[in-house]
Amino acid sequence: MDPRFPRAKSSTTRPPTLIDSLTDALARRETKSARRRLTVLPQTAVDFSSNDFLSLSTSAAYRDRYLAHLNHAPASYPFASGGSRLLDGNSVYAEELEKFVAAFHGAPTALLFNSGFDANVGVLSSIPQPGDLILYDELIHASAHEGMRLSRAGSRKMFAHSSPSSLRDVLASQIAADMGVKDGTRNVFIVVESIYSMDGDVAPIKAFVKAVDELLPCGNGYFIVDEAHATGVVGPRGAGVVQELGIQDRMFIRVHTFGKALASHGAMVLCGSETRDYLINYARSLIYTTALGFPFLASIRASYELLSSGDTEPLQRRLQQLIQHLRRQLDGLQAGPSTFFEVDHFPTSPIFSLRTSLPRQLAGFCQQHGFVVRAIMPPTIPDGKERVRVCLHAGNTTEDIDGLVRMIQLWLNRHRATRVANL
Ligand SMILES: Cc1ncc(COP(=O)(O)O)c(C=O)c1O
Structure with a gap:
């Protein structure tokens, strides 16, 4: 401790305040990479995250x-x-x-x-x-x-x-x-x-x-x-x-x-x-x-x-086509060992889970390149099941999907290179 600035006596002896307890709880989440934050992503980013599955919110x-x-x-x-x-x-x-x-x-x-x-x-x-x-x-x-x-x-x-x-x-x-x-x-x-x-x-x-x-x-x-x-x-x-x-x-x-x-x-x-x-x-x-x-x-x-009136049926069908497209693209990824990266997907579902031990890094990488996907961490999901959640929407395009999958591949390649270099 710097002798010029002795710690105030009360700070060493006082019981923790409410704010200390709240801050400690947040710090524990931070240590587990599970601290939640509000984020606003650029409007130009492609939405692969919201639950606006039919893209109705932006439909004329x-x-x-x-x-x-x-x-x-x-x-x-x-x-x-x-x-x-x-x-x-x-x-x-x-x-x-x-x-x-x-x-x-x-x-x-x-x-x-x-x-x-x-x-x-x-x-x-x-x-x-x-x-x-x-x-x-x-x-x-x-x-x-x-x-x-x-x-x-x-x-x-x-x-x-x-x-x-x-x-x-x-x-x-x-x-x-x-x-x-x-x-x-x-x-x-x-x-x-x-x-x-x-x-x-x-x-x-x-x-x-x-x-x-x-x-x-x-x-x-x-x-x-x-x-x-x-x-x-x-x-x-x-x-x-x-x-x-x-x-x-x-x-x-x-x-x-x-x-x-x-x-x-x-x-x-x-x-x-x-x-x-x-x-x-x-x-x-x-x-x-x-x-x-x-x-x-x-x-x-x-x-x-x-x-x-049946007006959303074409959107339902379009969504199914996009689901099949993303599924095929993800199946073609060069992903390395399944312990590091794995795709979890139920056929016909617009929700995909990209399971990796580094979900925040993968989501951050995709976000930096203009694709909104989110890391999902415990306690929202059970321990050990962290993932990047990808949600498709009727308004996504096959080009958007191909762009996202290219980013995922690039991230996997970089990680493979880093892992090999660290061996
Ligand atoms: C399965 C399920 N039930 C209920 C809710 C809550 O719905 P709302 O967002 O309308 O409160 C959600 C939303 O996250 C959900 O995923």
Whole structure:
């Protein structure tokens, strides 16, 4: 220590302040290369990251329709929400929108939430009753975890990702431990996503249904399926995986979110009318928040009109062509040992994982060369599963894709050279 500047006495003895604790937590994340930062990337960069899968957010068809809805509203129509849905935040427009979305998805009713996060929290925190059991996929979204944490359910058990046999094993052990599960006294909720946000894989929902129906013949197995990443992208006119499989009547709840392919914001819970009524009474993330205002409702309406008229089907097809193109290009990479770089991809999914132990470096390299891709680090994904996530959009071009793959190859070559030089 410099004797001219003795440390103030209090600084050596004082207990850590709150700010010290927060700074320490951030430093721990930094050490693990897991510190999150807000970034703004140049507008000229090619988007291989956002969840705007259909590129609707920049499409003229969507903008025109959205602006028409705004312009056709009577001058006296409030653009602000006015309050919570139960007070002044409700409107004929909101109720018609819910009916429109429910009809499109072949559901009895729909209930609007301000976000997918709020929808999952509202459903899972309020619906499972004391003593009920929740079984959830190990990769379920953080919002479902928040909802389960607040839930009064008696217990929750995890099963291995997208594994019907693991679901079977976990459910069988619960049945063995508690007769109420088998005889239908306890409700069992099975919580899955239809397409997983980070791995992009499609859940084997039919196999899950088969397992649950065999093990719970009393009919007390209730499916809650989050279709956030399937909405607009998969199924008839983008209606989702469940409707593609034709099993909508077997699902207790479906959650469709609008902040991804639908270029908007908010989410709807599709369910029966009693469940909808229950949520209006008990889902705190619906009750104690200001409802979405008219501009958001109009944007949701605009995107659902595009879906239901079939106008987005060419975008769905284009996206599939681009997926196959990127897949072929990635298959042709000279990547070296799979321990260093590996592509994880579920056929037909717009989400690709480039698995490497140096995801930040690869993402940074691509970003410097004008391609927006993101490193995904724990705790967003499990330890050891860090990757660069690449998302395709209907508005990407094959030239964009070829450019990105060239950059990945260049980065791999440089790394191979550095590794050889260090041997
Ligand atoms: C699977 C899944 N569910 C729910 C959400 C939350 O949706 P929202 O962004 O509308 O809050 C997300 C978004 O990240 C998601 O990926």
